[in-house]
Amino acid sequence: xxxxxxxxxxxxxxxxxxxxxxxxxxxxxxxxxxxxxxxxxxxxxxxxxxxxxxxxxxxxxxxxxxxxxxxxxxxxxxxxxxxxxxxxxxxxxxxxxxxxxxxxxxxxxxxxxxxxxxxxxxxxxxxxxxxxxxxxxxxxxxxxxxxxxxxxxxxxxxxxxxxxxxxxxxxxxxxxxxxxxxxxxxxxxxxxxxxxxxxxxxxxxxxxxxxxxxxxxxxxxxxxxxxxxxxxxxxxxxxxxxxxxxxxxxxxxxxxxxxxxxxxxxxxxxxxxxxxxxxxxxxxxxxxxxxxxxxxxxxxxxxxxxxxxxxxxxxxxxxxxxxxxxxxxxxxxxxxxxxxxxxxxxxxxxxxx
Numbered sequence: 001x002x003x004x005x006x007x008x009x010x011x012x013x014x015x016x017x018x019x020x021x022x023x024x025x026x027x028x029x030x031x032x033x034x035x036x037x038x039x040x041x042x043x044x045x046x047x048x049x050x051x052x053x054x055x056x057x058x059x060x061x062x063x064x065x066x067x068x069x070x071x072x073x074x075x076x077x078x079x080x081x082x083x084x085x086x087x088x089x090x091x092x093x094x095x096x097x098x099x100x101x102x103x104x105x106x107x108x109x110x111x112x113x114x115x116x117x118x119x120x121x122x123x124x125x126x127x128x129x130x131x132x133x134x135x136x137x138x139x140x141x142x143x144x145x146x147x148x149x150x151x152x153x154x155x156x157x158x159x160x161x162x163x164x165x166x167x168x169x170x171x172x173x174x175x176x177x178x179x180x181x182x183x184x185x186x187x188x189x190x191x192x193x194x195x196x197x198x199x200x201x202x203x204x205x206x207x208x209x210x211x212x213x214x215x216x217x218x219x220x221x222x223x224x225x226x227x228x229x230x231x232x233x234x235x236x237x238x239x240x241x242x243x244x245x246x247x248x249x250x251x252x253x254x255x256x257x258x259x260x261x262x263x264x265x266x267x268x269x270x271x272x273x274x275x276x277x278x279x280x281x282x283x284x285x286x287x288x289x290x291x292x293x294x295x296x297x298x299x300x301x302x303x304x305x306x307x308x309x310x311x312x313x314x315x316x317x318x319x320x321x322x323x324x325x326x327x328x329x330x331x332x333x334x335x336x337x338x339x340x341x342x343x344x345x346x347x348x349x350x351x352x353x
Contacts, residue, residue, distance in 0.1 A: 024146030027121045028352050032108055033154045033167045036130030037098040041088040046080035052130045058166035090306040100302040106333040119353040135170045149183045149352050155299035158239035159189035191239040195343045199336035200296045201250040207328040215292035220244045222297040224262035224271040264304050280313045284320035294328040301330045
């Protein structure tokens with residue numbers, strides 16, 4: 001532990017003129033960022049969340065006038081009730097919040113405890129791109145706590161403008177309003193980082209060892225984006241393909257045994273293919289009886305993994321002839337997950353600590 005006095009420790013009233021306004025500086029902030037979550041499963045909570053999400057121009061790139069009509073006449077009147085039921089099936093009723101929020105908080109607390117032993121100036125916090133706690137409020141909180149250097153850590157291993165860029169946009173909008181801006185760094189995508197790949201594979205092996213069957217196929221499912229984003233230059237598909245290859249190689253499995261696909265498509269536009277639900281159905285219909293799915297693009301298990309993969313795609317597989325299905329959990333706030341985040345954060349803080 002660094003025991004030398006920090007700039008924050010020395011920024012006391014004794015070092016300032018008597019008429020100087022109160023000021024805090026010298027701390028180092030780390031802000032973990034994830035997509036977001038509704039505040040409840042009811043209609044209006046879901047509607048607020050979906051409206052914020054679906055009005056993000058990084059997420060929906062179609063003509064804004066056309067989209068306003070579709071969103072307000074077709075989607076927002078109906079979709080909140082449907083999604084609310086899905087969220088209710090995975091809701092953390094003890095805390096009255098989604099698992100994404102529960103685990104995000106735990107990640108920040110565990111990382112903060114570990115990094116506190118490295119440098120006492122470090123403050124770790126967490127925020128959501130959509131919903132609460134917002135990026136705006138947590139950035140302001142870190143600044144008010146004396147953080148004049150802040151690492152934004154979007155927990156998206158594979159870069160996409162719809163995720164990483166959107167989160168950064170929101171942070172930069174907050175910075176535009178600040179008189180005294182903190183210095184900012186952004187965690188790069190880590191789709192091929194060896195520590196990340198090792199942790200995913202280690203977690204997969206541990207989960208596979210607990211199964212009562214051996215999967216014939218392991219399907220690696222990534223969150224989808226419209227194909228048009230790829231054609232415009234978004235690197236997401238390439239990042240996903242490399243992650244899949246590195247995982248397969250680390251597992252030592254043949255190419256035929258490890259497949260990858262894209263889930264969670266929305267609307268009528270063509271998205272990245274192959275689609276997860278169609279792939280699961282096709283595998284069952286061709287005679288595959290035992291299937292496991294893993295979703296390494298998610299740092300935390302959420303609706304898209306706990307409900308869409310573990311419930312919806314399980315039902316698809318079993319309904320079309322499959323016999324055994326398993327969803328392999330994300331890294332979450334387990335030892336492997338915290339090890340990855342700490343490795344990435346300490347790497348990006350070099351020169352500051």
